[in-house]
Amino acid sequence: xxxxxxxxxxxxxYLFLGGLGAGAFVAVAVIxxxxxxxxxxxxxxxxWASAIAIGVGTLCLLIDVGKPLRALxxxxxxxxxxxxxxxxxxxxxxAILFDGLFALFWTExxxxxxxxxxxFPVEQRxxxxxxxxxxxxxxxxxxxxxxxxxxxxxxxxxxxxxWWLPALFTASALDTGVGLVTGYATxxxxxxxxxxxxxxxxxxxxxxxxxxxxxxxxxLSHMLKASPDAVRSAELLTSGALRVPFWLVVVGLGLAVPxxxxxxxxxxxxxxxxxxxxxxxxxxxxxxGGWTLRYLVLSAGLPQMLASPALxxxxxxxxxxx
Amino acid sequence: xxxxxxxxxxxxxxxxxxxxxxxxxxxxGIDAGTVSLRRVIEITSGExxxxxxxxxxxxxxxxxxxxCEAVCPTGAISKRPEDGVVVVDQTKCIGxxxxxxxxxxxxxxxxxxxxxxxxxxxxxxxxKEPACVATCPTRALHFGTMEELSKIAQEKVAKxxxxxxxxxxxxxx
Numbered sequence: 001x002x003x004x005x006x007x008x009x010x011x012x013x014y015l016f017l018g019g020l021g022a023g024a025f026v027a028v029a030v031i032x033x034x035x036x037x038x039x040x041x042x043x044x045x046x047x048w049a050s051a052i053a054i055g056v057g058t059l060c061l062l063i064d065v066g067k068p069l070r071a072l073x074x075x076x077x078x079x080x081x082x083x084x085x086x087x088x089x090x091x092x093x094x095a096i097l098f099d100g101l102f103a104l105f106w107t108e109x110x111x112x113x114x115x116x117x118x119x120f121p122v123e124q125r126x127x128x129x130x131x132x133x134x135x136x137x138x139x140x141x142x143x144x145x146x147x148x149x150x151x152x153x154x155x156x157x158x159x160x161x162x163w164w165l166p167a168l169f170t171a172s173a174l175d176t177g178v179g180l181v182t183g184y185a186t187x188x189x190x191x192x193x194x195x196x197x198x199x200x201x202x203x204x205x206x207x208x209x210x211x212x213x214x215x216x217x218x219x220l221s222h223m224l225k226a227s228p229d230a231v232r233s234a235e236l237l238t239s240g241a242l243r244v245p246f247w248l249v250v251v252g253l254g255l256a257v258p259x260x261x262x263x264x265x266x267x268x269x270x271x272x273x274x275x276x277x278x279x280x281x282x283x284x285x286x287x288x289g290g291w292t293l294r295y296l297v298l299s300a301g302l303p304q305m306l307a308s309p310a311l312x313x314x315x316x317x318x319x320x321x322x
Numbered sequence: 323x324x325x326x327x328x329x330x331x332x333x334x335x336x337x338x339x340x341x342x343x344x345x346x347x348x349x350x351g352i353d354a355g356t357v358s359l360r361r362v363i364e365i366t367s368g369e370x371x372x373x374x375x376x377x378x379x380x381x382x383x384x385x386x387x388x389x390c391e392a393v394c395p396t397g398a399i400s401k402r403p404e405d406g407v408v409v410v411d412q413t414k415c416i417g418x419x420x421x422x423x424x425x426x427x428x429x430x431x432x433x434x435x436x437x438x439x440x441x442x443x444x445x446x447x448x449x450k451e452p453a454c455v456a457t458c459p460t461r462a463l464h465f466g467t468m469e470e471l472s473k474i475a476q477e478k479v480a481k482x483x484x485x486x487x488x489x490x491x492x493x494x495x
Contacts, residue, residue: 006423006432007423066415066417066418066432066435067415067434067435070414080397083392083393083394085418089395154393154423155389155426156389156424156425301423303426
């Protein structure tokens with residue numbers, strides 16, 4: 001049995017962090033647009049988390065390529081706009097910029113410092129926040145979708161070459177991002193209405209997990225009926241060499257545990273007794289599941305078999321599991 | 323029609339001696355244990371007692387519609403209009419490996435940047451054949467324009483390698 005390892009765990013970290021950051025930004029941007037300054041510490045946390053997550057994810061991509069310094073000079077290296085990777089590189093650059101700016105506009109000491117030194121209209125921060133939030137939602141959704149499109153573009157990897165993949169990664173991005181923001185709202189938000197915010201967010205996570213589980217089911221059942229190469233890939237996850245991490249970590253830790261945690265939290269069953277530990281378990285479990293999903297989908301991306309198994313064996317990047 | 327260089331591989335002549343692989347590595351000065359721009363593979367078919375072994379020498383197919391070129395983010399991969407050779411500009415490649423995933427034959431190989439056959443452009447400029455073709459002891463490998471190769475192949479039962487990217491390679495068996 002073979003797995004794909006030309007793109008390994010570092011690329012999986014990027015796919016995960018890119019999605020996590022994008023999801024967290026969308027969550028706090030919506031919260032800020034809907035509630036203004038009521039939950040400013042949650043919004044500030046989410047904004048910084050998204051900028052840092054996408055930044056670190058991009059760093060992982062840079063470390064993974066052979067010539068990181070050359071790749072860093074975006075305007076000289078990423079010039080072929082017919083390639084999805086070029087579009088993605090500029091999207092990531094835009095997201096880091098927008099998420100970072102949005103975070104700065106929610107960090108009062110920084111605003112005061114800037115306002116004191118330059119004649120910057122600090123008092124118009126509300127308008128800037130709204131503009132950055134609205135534009136940022138589009139850019140960050142673009143980043144979330146792009147993580148799937150990057151893998152989906154090459155035609156000869158049938159397990160990746162489908163629109164189900166961006167759909168799955170986007171659902172997971174929103175799920176993990178909202179999860180991270182909920183984690184902060186539970187542990188760090190001091191607003192009187194924090195309780196209401198948590199309830200709304202936990203409701204959102206339940207819906208997102210159900211969407212993600214449905215997309216995952218539809219994606220795999222579609223692949224199990226597609227070309228023989230797609231079937232080989234899908235079977236790696238459902239019944240092959242990767243079945244244990246898939247069922248235990250992706251489905252168990254990534255979907256089932258957070259779902260149970262959110263339902264029990266929302267039901268108020270455990271709220272009084274374990275208000276911190278249980279949501280934390282749900283969050284960590286959801287994040288581990290999110291990364292593992294990316295790693296396993298990467299590993300299962302086998303090439304289309306062309307002439308014979310022998311021809312496939314010479315394709316580099318395929319290692320043999322004894 | 324513009325010129326398109328290609329390879330013609332006569333499978334029944336190949337004896338899997340790896341001379342082409344070695345000649346390629348020697349001419350290109352490739353370190354041992356790294357990449358192979360040309361590779362000889364063995365395909366077994368049939369069942370005992372009617373088992374058949376076929377040997378195929380493979381390099382970049384210099385496709386008419388290169389999938390690698392389409393996905394390259396930096397524009398490092400290009401198809402030369404004058405002779406159809408697909409080349410990697412080593413000063414532009416960032417080594418992201420996206421072309422490896424795009425190529426239906428998994429041809430581009432990673433060694434900090436992406437490496438693949440350039441049909442020995444330096445030898446072509448001197449009027450010589452690529453190192454692999456010049457070395458092949460059984461004359462299983464041919465090099466030329468696709469028109470020239472088609473003429474040679476007409477006498478045999480040769481076929482152009484299939485694929486949506488239109489590889490510039492003929493194979494006879």
